Amino acid sequence: MTVSMFGFGRLSAEGKVGIASGVVFFSMLISRTLLSERVNKNTRASLFRVQFLLFINSLLLLGSLYIWKRVVRRLCGARGAPSVPQRCWRLLVLLFLTLVHGSYLCMFFLVDTEPHWLSLLSFSCLGVYVILLFFLFVFGCLIRLRRLLSRSRGGEEDAVASGSVSHIVLAMILTAILAVYGLVNAAQPPRVIEVEIPVEKLPESLNGLRLVLLSDIHLGPTVGRSKLQRIVTMVNELNPDVVVIVGDLTDSQVTRLKRAAEPLGQMKAQLGSYFATGNHDYYTADVEGWFDLLRSMGIQALHNSHAKVFRPEQTQDWICLAGIDDLEARMLRYPGHGMDVEKALSGCSAESPIILLAHQPHAAKQALQQRPDISLVLSGHTHAGQLFPLTILAFLMNPFFCGLYRVSEHTMVYVTPGTGHYGIPMRIASRSEITNIILKRA
Template structure:
């Protein structure tokens, strides 16, 4: 098993090194005439970016001083996103490159043909008048003026025009770099601006008429940490409160760090307001960050942790189960404890961080499961990979008599960037079929 892991690690390392060499070649080697400072700077940029990224990940996981995590996180995590989109943009440039080269070749050939046609047309030779003794003036060809010995001043110092191949490489490389930087910049702005509100109506067969229009604000994957701090938490809280929900559901991955480091960042959660309170279940990242301490901290802030537990609300049962990551600590999900003895004639809403827990929810007669975890893929084309590991990537789907809603999440993990998967806070409006 250890040998397989080592071989896999070496394969991944080889792929990463090859990909980055390819990016360096296209952006720096192919766009310069020869060895020089530009190529060395490109190598330092790419290698340095990966050093920062790896160091940032290690610092976060090893519990390094929080100030150091913050210093490393911004450049290191952003490089992860930028390097991916540089690679994708350079690969896309391979499609454009031959078409641009052919266009330039045709343009040059057309120019050469026009020049040849102009040279083939004889021009009248200049003449000058001379007087022959004893006769009339006669026109004779004038002596051509000697060509200047050298061109205009400064021509000798002017660099030669780039070759067609070099010109194409510079155009494609420049466009690829601009596209990658623009994509990451816009995706980062989208995260820092804060999540937008998404509204979804979910009909429940067992919901009484009095609960028609009941609003549940669902927030997941806030990921408070070295990058997203107290200011971001305040934006999330303000956005939720502005929807005036009846109930607030925080479905995991609230933090990436200890209570000691992130307690001040999470403090705005105490301002959450809903008619029937705020509830919390753990996500996998809570178990990387000290789940027991965070459960106590959110309770202190006024949230109600549901650790494999259930509350009977006026119109339906609200249950919550721990995340699957808790199994390693003996605190995994326990559906029997949370749902085993409930009255199945009542509607039931379940909070469970990961969408894959839907299969247990179906077995226990849950009407609606609210989840997060996927981030909607966060960085395209990451959605293609995430969709293979989750039954639902984002949105509302039905599994038998159970409906599953998956939020794309409010924050971001790793790079504070989203591409093709904008962040959201979802207001679920329950609908009674009796209304």
């Protein structure tokens, strides 16, 4: 029995790559279920890296084939021997796509105290790839629509063909403009946003409490020590009472990023600094290592647990500051971890306000369904889209996207766009943020 009997041999290149992507994805799910508790941390991390790289690159290959057909075959033509400029253009596009496919290899092999130039270049190319793919697809749909209308009217095929080339050129111009803007915007220091949030049952002694919210710093291939140092300096200038980091602090193991993370030890908060996990923290397969490092720096990890926040002179007045494990901890079968709202809030007084750190907005929604008595939930994860057109997906896929939301008469949710960026050093239609939250009595 041959493969062609199933029709696989007659599939297009895109179809074959799509099937391969699905196979790799399901292998990830199966290995998470069957092997997660039977292998050690290092083996689990290595297995995840291999599967992740195969899955991402198979998806990228679909887009690369699409881009090649349009920006090379359509622009250069498929007939006759290519001219010297055409050969140079093909080599340039091939180099670009090679850097795109190597971006996630940099995430696993070129992580150090400061970003490597190849990591910055590869992830910048990935950002260009995403934007270009979007415009090529949108303009391609418009061309198909125009072709259908042309056929229904009869003629005009040549005009449609020439329009196809002009749309490809326009897509490339728009991509270049947005990419430059995104790179410059992401390189700026985070903006400091001050937000006053009314909290019911807030004691008078804690009225005006200054809580600085950080999230999605993503220490890793394109965010290093110098950027973290700038963030910590800006936080200390705000003279906060409390600092909270709501997940996705890192994208690699402690052994690779220990020196890069050292500025966290300089962070000053009068009433304490706290951390709750995000999904990327679990992707490192080294959450316990990060907990130990943060603890040595005076930052308390809230692992389905809570802390009492109070002023030394008024110990009877306090806020229950709780943190839950990220939603994906259980899906990844990470031993000893998984979102548990009741455990996190066990021991919190009904007379005291509850502030919950929940990395993903979906976790915030689930937590409020279980415990509607929570006063305020602080989340991140969305990056406010970070990069157009991913902004559209982030908006559609999350119950809370960015900013302050009133969920009920007694409860509010704040979602930060994040303090750093993930991988691609670009921000389009969003900006990195340090949120200075002032709690006020309702």
